[in-house]
Amino acid sequence: MSSAETLGRDREGRAAALLAEPVADKGIPASTVARLPVYLRVLHQLAGSGQDTVSSGALAEAAGVSPSQLRKDLSYLGSYGTRGVGYDVAHLSFQLGREVGSTQEWPVVIVGIGNLGTALANYSGFYSRGFRVVGLVDPSPDLVGRRIHGLAITDLAELEDVVGRTGAVIAVIATPAEAAQGVADRLVQLGVTSILNFAATLLAVPPGVTVRKVDLGQELQILAYHEHRKAGELSKTGHATVRERGMID
Amino acid sequence: MSSAETLGRDREGRAAALLAEPVADKGIPASTVARLPVYLRVLHQLAGSGQDTVSSGALAEAAGVSPSQLRKDLSYLGSYGTRGVGYDVAHLSFQLGREVGSTQEWPVVIVGIGNLGTALANYSGFYSRGFRVVGLVDPSPDLVGRRIHGLAITDLAELEDVVGRTGAVIAVIATPAEAAQGVADRLVQLGVTSILNFAATLLAVPPGVTVRKVDLGQELQILAYHEHRKAGELSKTGHATVRERGMID
DNA sequence: AATTGTGAATACTTTCACAGCG
DNA sequence: CGCTGTGAAAGTATTCACAATT
Numbered sequence: 001m002s003s004a005e006t007l008g009r010d011r012e013g014r015a016a017a018l019l020a021e022p023v024a025d026k027g028i029p030a031s032t033v034a035r036l037p038v039y040l041r042v043l044h045q046l047a048g049s050g051q052d053t054v055s056s057g058a059l060a061e062a063a064g065v066s067p068s069q070l071r072k073d074l075s076y077l078g079s080y081g082t083r084g085v086g087y088d089v090a091h092l093s094f095q096l097g098r099e100v101g102s103t104q105e106w107p108v109v110i111v112g113i114g115n116l117g118t119a120l121a122n123y124s125g126f127y128s129r130g131f132r133v134v135g136l137v138d139p140s141p142d143l144v145g146r147r148i149h150g151l152a153i154t155d156l157a158e159l160e161d162v163v164g165r166t167g168a169v170i171a172v173i174a175t176p177a178e179a180a181q182g183v184a185d186r187l188v189q190l191g192v193t194s195i196l197n198f199a200a201t202l203l204a205v206p207p208g209v210t211v212r213k214v215d216l217g218q219e220l221q222i223l224a225y226h227e228h229r230k231a232g233e234l235s236k237t238g239h240a241t242v243r244e245r246g247m248i249d
Numbered sequence: 250m251s252s253a254e255t256l257g258r259d260r261e262g263r264a265a266a267l268l269a270e271p272v273a274d275k276g277i278p279a280s281t282v283a284r285l286p287v288y289l290r291v292l293h294q295l296a297g298s299g300q301d302t303v304s305s306g307a308l309a310e311a312a313g314v315s316p317s318q319l320r321k322d323l324s325y326l327g328s329y330g331t332r333g334v335g336y337d338v339a340h341l342s343f344q345l346g347r348e349v350g351s352t353q354e355w356p357v358v359i360v361g362i363g364n365l366g367t368a369l370a371n372y373s374g375f376y377s378r379g380f381r382v383v384g385l386v387d388p389s390p391d392l393v394g395r396r397i398h399g400l401a402i403t404d405l406a407e408l409e410d411v412v413g414r415t416g417a418v419i420a421v422i423a424t425p426a427e428a429a430q431g432v433a434d435r436l437v438q439l440g441v442t443s444i445l446n447f448a449a450t451l452l453a454v455p456p457g458v459t460v461r462k463v464d465l466g467q468e469l470q471i472l473a474y475h476e477h478r479k480a481g482e483l484s485k486t487g488h489a490t491v492r493e494r495g496m497i498d
Numbered sequence: 499a500a501t502t503g504t505g506a507a508t509a510c511t512t513t514c515a516c517a518g519c520g
Numbered sequence: 521c522g523c524t525g526t527g528a529a530a531g532t533a534t535t536c537a538c539a540a541t542t
Contacts, residue, residue, distance in 0.1 A: 101477030119364035125466035217374035223443035228350030
């Protein structure tokens, strides 16, 4: 998988009372958070196919997790199921969406409009999940002014302007590795607090800013490791052995 | 984050003696495996900048992990450091590369040459890590025959031919979600045992086949969750609190 | 004197198993 | 009766802290 990092790991004493939200809103494990979008996607599919109720077993199967893990995950959010019956698809979908923040629209700025940035700008999966690409930024004079889906590419020099005007707090960095840290610094300065980083470099950001990294080369290398292992086992035992289940997300 | 799944979770009794490889080659935790490519990248950088020795502290810092985690990770591979001194960059780099399988070249086939597939086909990060894109496959008549870096796009109907000719065991699926499972089935049939899946769907594969999923929309949703939480905290306490460190990889 | 390698301790995650409820 | 929700148990991963080694 990809990885999440949030630099700055000291913790507040969690003094504030948590009466504000209908459902307790604290300490959901990171591993659970990473699975919520999966559940949400499956629920949308189910809703689309006319199912209006689903059991933990069926939902878990479709999401690729164990039923007990699904129930444990959902239990962090509240008790949205009905014993003996299951979950109401529409209701659970709404509750999950509310938790993940997908009931609102999030403006997103993409910095670095190379092959990958262009692909991301065209990616329909963002739109359907509530993200609106409101800024495309690149330093290349060849690209500035071109349009993707009607949105013009802006010069990197005007990054301040773009972020300020759109109010984006989520940004995607798809620049070469060398440029990424500089871009991140400017984004953070402008109030961006969540960054999805495709550059093959570690970003240093202040506490309170969340970075998720997707390193495509790294993903393949992890697969190569498994291949390598399979080949080794094969040559020793004469038949492939089964690897244990992966991790993360 | 991205996620690793390997369906089929039964385990062999691990009867075979493990004398073949110089270093014990068993049970490296999945979380460690996911970090090895990061260490490898940092080591390459260090080598490039002329450093020939590095301490666990410095290497850990550059990789974004704790020194003790780095040392624990490396300890699974063997004892490649020198107490009181540190690690020899070239030697550690070689050992890590050998473990990850990046001393050899891996032919890779990409299926689905839309925006994302095109970006992946152009991505230089694959080449530098030992991957060779040897096949580009898509069903669209508009695309078949076009070339990317000199490699012609082949019709999906000839998938069998492409995989057979190139001997690829690693494939990337960048098709629409609906097409992904069908493509995966054919790939597995052809002997592919590692798949990097960008389609927003869960792939069912037989035991022994490793799948890693990268869902870009999902990555943003995880960030949105954090934003959502920050906004909530902010409105309650008047200042942003720091989130705990993420997970995965 | 400095830094690795590693058992032991801690923290986190998943699974189990069953009580609770519709 | 069936399925959820959840404490308790088991399994993993990370951090600590220090002995071992150069």
